[in-house]
Amino acid sequence: MPSIVKPMVTHPGLERNALGLSIRDYEGGMSTLCAGCGHDSVTAAITHALWESGTPPHMIAKLSGIGCSAKTAAYFARGAHGFNGCHGRMPPIATGASAANRDLLCIGISGDGDSLSIGLGHLAHLVRRNVRMVYVIENNGVYGLTKGQFSASADVGSTTKRGEANHLQPIDPIFLGLSVGATFLARGFSGDKRQLVPIFRAAMAHRGLAIIDVISPCVTFNDHEGSTKSYLFTRQHDVQMTVTDFVPPAEEISATIPDEGVVSIPMHDGATLRFRTVPDGYDPTDRMAVIEHLLSARGRGEIVTGLLYIDEQSSDLHELGNTTYRPLTQVPYDKLCPGSAALAGVGFR
Amino acid sequence: MNPTDTSDPNYFHRVVDCQWACPAHTNVPEYIRLIAQGRYSDAYMSNRESNVFPGILGRTCDRPCEPACRRSRIDGSPVAICRLKRVASDLRGDIADRLPVIPSSKSGRRVVCVGAGPASLTVANDLMPLGYDVVILEQHDQAGGLMRTNIPAFRLPAEVIDEEIATIVDMGVELRLNTPVASLRSLLEQDFDAVFIGTGAPRGKDLDVPGRHESDRIHIGIDWLESVAFGHTEKIGERVLIIGVGNTAMDCCRSSLRLGGTDIKVMARRPRSFFKASSWELEDAEEEGVEILVNHAPTRFVIEDGRLVGMEFQRLDWDEQARHSTVLDTVVIPCDDVILAIGQENAFPWIERDLGLEVGEWDMPVVDPVTFQSSLPGVFFGGDSAMGPKNIIWAVEHGHQAAISMHNHCEGIPVGSRPPQGINLVSQKMGLAEWSYHNDYNPSTRQRMQHVELTRRFQSIGTEVEVGFSAEQTAREVQRCLNCDIQTVFQAPLCIECDACIDICPVQCLTITENGDEPDLRTRLMAPAKNLDQALYVSAALPQTGRVMVKDEDLCVHCGLCAERCPTAAWDMQKFELLIPLAVSTPIPVAT
Numbered sequence: 001m002p003s004i005v006k007p008m009v010t011h012p013g014l015e016r017n018a019l020g021l022s023i024r025d026y027e028g029g030m031s032t033l034c035a036g037c038g039h040d041s042v043t044a045a046i047t048h049a050l051w052e053s054g055t056p057p058h059m060i061a062k063l064s065g066i067g068c069s070a071k072t073a074a075y076f077a078r079g080a081h082g083f084n085g086c087h088g089r090m091p092p093i094a095t096g097a098s099a100a101n102r103d104l105l106c107i108g109i110s111g112d113g114d115s116l117s118i119g120l121g122h123l124a125h126l127v128r129r130n131v132r133m134v135y136v137i138e139n140n141g142v143y144g145l146t147k148g149q150f151s152a153s154a155d156v157g158s159t160t161k162r163g164e165a166n167h168l169q170p171i172d173p174i175f176l177g178l179s180v181g182a183t184f185l186a187r188g189f190s191g192d193k194r195q196l197v198p199i200f201r202a203a204m205a206h207r208g209l210a211i212i213d214v215i216s217p218c219v220t221f222n223d224h225e226g227s228t229k230s231y232l233f234t235r236q237h238d239v240q241m242t243v244t245d246f247v248p249p250a251e252e253i254s255a256t257i258p259d260e261g262v263v264s265i266p267m268h269d270g271a272t273l274r275f276r277t278v279p280d281g282y283d284p285t286d287r288m289a290v291i292e293h294l295l296s297a298r299g300r301g302e303i304v305t306g307l308l309y310i311d312e313q314s315s316d317l318h319e320l321g322n323t324t325y326r327p328l329t330q331v332p333y334d335k336l337c338p339g340s341a342a343l344a345g346v347g348f349r
Numbered sequence: 350m351n352p353t354d355t356s357d358p359n360y361f362h363r364v365v366d367c368q369w370a371c372p373a374h375t376n377v378p379e380y381i382r383l384i385a386q387g388r389y390s391d392a393y394m395s396n397r398e399s400n401v402f403p404g405i406l407g408r409t410c411d412r413p414c415e416p417a418c419r420r421s422r423i424d425g426s427p428v429a430i431c432r433l434k435r436v437a438s439d440l441r442g443d444i445a446d447r448l449p450v451i452p453s454s455k456s457g458r459r460v461v462c463v464g465a466g467p468a469s470l471t472v473a474n475d476l477m478p479l480g481y482d483v484v485i486l487e488q489h490d491q492a493g494g495l496m497r498t499n500i501p502a503f504r505l506p507a508e509v510i511d512e513e514i515a516t517i518v519d520m521g522v523e524l525r526l527n528t529p530v531a532s533l534r535s536l537l538e539q540d541f542d543a544v545f546i547g548t549g550a551p552r553g554k555d556l557d558v559p560g561r562h563e564s565d566r567i568h569i570g571i572d573w574l575e576s577v578a579f580g581h582t583e584k585i586g587e588r589v590l591i592i593g594v595g596n597t598a599m600d601c602c603r604s605s606l607r608l609g610g611t612d613i614k615v616m617a618r619r620p621r622s623f624f625k626a627s628s629w630e631l632e633d634a635e636e637e638g639v640e641i642l643v644n645h646a647p648t649r650f651v652i653e654d655g656r657l658v659g660m661e662f663q664r665l666d667w668d669e670q671a672r673h674s675t676v677l678d679t680v681v682i683p684c685d686d687v688i689l690a691i692g693q694e695n696a697f698p699w700i701e702r703d704l705g706l707e708v709g710e711w712d713m714p715v716v717d718p719v720t721f722q723s724s725l726p727g728v729f730f731g732g733d734s735a736m737g738p739k740n741i742i743w744a745v746e747h748g749h750q751a752a753i754s755m756h757n758h759c760e761g762i763p764v765g766s767r768p769p770q771g772i773n774l775v776s777q778k779m780g781l782a783e784w785s786y787h788n789d790y791n792p793s794t795r796q797r798m799q800h801v802e803l804t805r806r807f808q809s810i811g812t813e814v815e816v817g818f819s820a821e822q823t824a825r826e827v828q829r830c831l832n833c834d835i836q837t838v839f840q841a842p843l844c845i846e847c848d849a850c851i852d853i854c855p856v857q858c859l860t861i862t863e864n865g866d867e868p869d870l871r872t873r874l875m876a877p878a879k880n881l882d883q884a885l886y887v888s889a890a891l892p893q894t895g896r897v898m899v900k901d902e903d904l905c906v907h908c909g910l911c912a913e914r915c916p917t918a919a920w921d922m923q924k925f926e927l928l929i930p931l932a933v934s935t936p937i938p939v940a941t
């Protein structure tokens with residue numbers, strides 16, 4: 001435990017967002033994670049993106065399961081709603097929260113164990129339903145909270161701190177997403193906020209489920225030489241597939257960016273995503289091409305990062321389910337619950 | 350930028366803004382922590398080492414440390430450093446056995462100091478422990494210089510001066526009172542190994558306008574204060590005009606209120622933002638009902654039937670920088686007395702001009718600003734006599750430096766050879782997340798000094814106005830100190846660039862980025878580094894990416910969280926101690 005909580009003293013020149021809030025207003029409780037844990041950096045990037053987006057804290061819902069990663073939902077946006085569910089069971093809770101109020105910005109925080117081991121089934125269905133939320137997987141290849149056992153994302157041949165190798169095939173959440181119809185897939189690295197913050201902003205503006213797989217080293221159990229999820233390994237093998245700029249709708253951009261390799265994608269809320277692709281002709285909207293690129297990169301042992309796939313055309317949970325525009329809390333009770341008589345009628349039809 | 354060289358004592362010293370600004374480099378955060386722990390005698394001794402007169406300075410210091418204090422950049426007001434110094438002095442126990450030991454066998458060196466002000470007393474304080482015989486010659490019947498004769502007793506009680514001077518004189522100094530020196534030549538002819546001149550800037554500036562010599566109710570400020578201090582003047586008229594708005598003027602107006610004055614006006618030539626007086630002195634005078642009139646330039650004394658009845662002023666309209674003015678009109682302000690407080694000058698009527706002692710501009714001796722030696726080897730100056738009127742803490746620092754030079758001179762070491770400053774850095778880590786200092790930020794606001802009620806204040810000139818901090822006030826004020834001497838010390842090879850320190854820093858001091866030149870780097874940090882007076886720390890290239898760690902020292906609150914959240918202990922919190930050379934630390938040459 002840190003000796004003190006981060007004091008509320010601030011830089012006198014602290015900037016304010018459109019709501020008049022500073023970034024400090026989007027912080028949460030003091031982290032109790034290990035010093036140097038990648039998850040804390042992801043928290044800082046989320047905090048930054050939330051502040052930039054100017055979302056009122058009370059319009060944010062934070063959802064998580066169990067794990068060091070899941071704990072971090074408590075470390076940002078102290079003014080937001082939050083629900084900490086069972087291990088791997090955050091997706092159904094999030095589905096409910098999102099269905100009940102389409103105005104909420106739902107942010108799910110999960111780990112590789114939480115999402116890809118115990119919670120894999122729930123995650124797949126969350127993707128199928130295209131629940132409108134930001135889904136962050138803080139991926140460190142291990143179960144951090146339970147002292148470093150391999151998770152389902154551990155690469156074949158990578159070792160534990162004590163030297164035992166993993167022989168099981170890893171589950172890559174990006175491939176998983178591509179195969180079950182995900183509409184926004186990105187990968188980042190906790191050690192690179194320059195890339196991570198715009199990805200989070202784009203994810204927050206996406207109409208549908210945005211999965212961000214963030215390599216987030218477990219400094220205590222998986223930051224050693226045999227790890228493929230350490231700070232050093234990630235830095236040595238990181239290939240930036242796309243460089244993403246998020247251009248919010250309010251800001252008029254007059255400068256012209258050199259067109260070569262730039263793909264602009266208008267988003268549902270009027271914002272624009274601008275990709276500068278690093279390899280020639282990488283098209284983040286072409287699912288087949290993306291799969292091909294990713295497979296060949298995997299063959300070369302590269303960790304590709306960036307916003308890798310996006311589809312702004314598909315319908316989300318609300319369109320698919322024809323949900324109400326009014327948050328359920330504001331729907332009159334007699335409408336929410338039509339009464340036993342009406343229900344009896346439904347039952348015997 | 351090149352990696353910062355933190356082995357240069359100036360780097361970390363600069364981070365301790367107060368210590369850097371203090372002419373004597375008092376270790377402020379250290380003594381504040383000692384006060385916080387109730388170790389008042391330790392706090393007093395830590396002060397005494399550098400500033401010699403903690404009790405006197407705890408009431409009267411010009412406190413250049415306070416405008417420099419980092420806390421004012423954080424919440425708008427500095428730590429009440431000066432008031433805390435007084436707490437240490439008021440609450441300390443007996444320190445007799447902690448004073449430097451005076452050798453019983455003397456070195457045989459004899460030096461003389463002219464004048465018994467703070468400069469000379471510091472020289473004596475520094476040389477006595479080295480076995481010197483020190484003789485002080487003072488024209489008045491009491492020691493202390495302007496601290497005794499000019500700073501009024503309601504700001505600085507006599508007992509405080511007595512006690513701190515006795516500490517020095519009791520080391521065995523030969524203090525000869527009532528001994529004005531009338532000739533430097535005769536002094537040089539006597540058997541002294543070195544001479545120190547600490548005679549101050551004894552002459553108050555006069556205002557030669559019509560009527561000046563037609564009344565005995567026109568006084569020169571510092572002479573008038575002296576005659577008040579010695580009890581020769583016990584009364585003044587009801588309506589008093591003070592000309593000038595420096596600190597002397599503040600003492601004159603407030604003294605007048607205690608000697609029968611009821612309608613006191615301080616007349617300033619220029620607008621308020623150009624006043625010389627310290628803000629707190631102005632505040633205290635106005636609290637007592639003194640009126641301050643701006644933009645009034647005195648033109649003549651109005652004398653009727655041989656009696657002073659008023660003074661005539663031009664009312665001025667100034668441009669923005671107060672460089673040029675136009676006269677609006679002329680007014681006469683009636684009064685019974687006028688006190689001139691428009692500055693002090695040096696005067697050395699007793700120094701013969703054919704001794705070879707070089708005299709420069711404004712009849713000031715030419716004095717080396719490092720060694721304080723004049724052009725006559727073995728003759729040194731310090732305090733107001735060396736560089737013109739300054740203040741007590743500068744006089745003390747001059748005394749320290751002159752003592753080093755005098756010792757060098759006596760030992761046959763070139764006076765210019767100065768013992769170097771040293772530093773100590775000691776980790777404050779006590780456990781995984783445990784520090785030996787109170788690292789949390791305390792949001793308390795600056796404590797206000799309580800004053801004796803106005804009615805009681807004017808009954809006697811000796812009633813001290815400031816009552817000192819209460820225990821509660823002290824407890825709050827000590828926690829406002831940001832422990833700037835507990836330095837953030839970085840080791841680039843250990844950093845794995847996890848960003849933990851950067852994310853946790855409450856005031857966005859830290860950035861990992863590509864190196865660049867300073868102006869460019871200053872714009873690329875977590876928060877732009879706009880305060881150019883504050884250094885940027887730049888590390889060596891970091892192992893994983895070759896980027897650099899940059900710290901903007903400006904607003905660091907020394908909370909230690911960067912060090913606590915660092916997984917590799919690349920950051921550590923280490924207490925910086927500046928080893929200040931004094932005469933005692935001058936190496937004694939080995940006899941060959």
Ligand SMILES: Cc1cc2nc3c(=O)[nH]c(=O)nc-3n(C[C@H](O)[C@H](O)[C@H](O)COP(=O)(O)OP(=O)(O)OC[C@H]3O[C@@H](n4cnc5c(N)ncnc54)[C@H](O)[C@@H]3O)c2cc1C
Pocket residue numbers: 409410411463464465466467468469486487488489492493494495496499500528529530531547548549550551571574596597600699731732733734738739740741742744
């Ligand atoms: C009204 C007033 C208020 C002040 N208030 C403050 C304050 O609040 N805080 C602060 O820091 N500073 C203050 N100062 C300034 C401060 O007092 C001086 O800067 C400081 O005392 C200078 O010390 P010194 O040792 O150089 O000389 P001084 O203190 O001037 O001492 C010189 C001594 O030499 C003696 N002397 C002079 N000529 C001879 C001679 N020929 N033979 C023998 N003896 C001689 C004098 O009698 C005197 O005792 C104030 C000054 C004035 C005038």
Ligand SMILES: Cc1ncc(C[n+]2csc(CCOP(=O)(O)OP(=O)(O)O)c2C)c(N)n1
Pocket residue numbers: 066067068069070087110111112113114115118138140142143144145146151218
């Ligand atoms: C139902 C259930 N099974 C097992 C556990 C034990 N458990 C707690 S956290 C965790 C793994 C967390 O791993 P991950 O999601 O990768 O999070 P990390 O700690 O690595 O961030 C496990 C297995 C549990 N809490 N509940």
Ligand code: SF4
Pocket residue numbers: 032033034036037038039068069140144145217218219220221
């Ligand atoms: S165990 Fe690993 S994942 Fe958990 S807090 Fe520590 S470093 Fe982070």
Ligand code: SF4
Pocket residue numbers: 837853854855856857858859904905906907908909910911912
């Ligand atoms: S001690 Fe470290 S964390 Fe605290 S303010 Fe200074 S740089 Fe920031």
Ligand code: SF4
Pocket residue numbers: 036843844845846847848849850851911914915916917918919920
């Ligand atoms: S916390 Fe330590 S290892 Fe991490 S970036 Fe800061 S100095 Fe480097």
Ligand SMILES: [Mg+2]
Pocket residue numbers: 067111112113138139140141142143144151
């Ligand atoms: Mg994990």
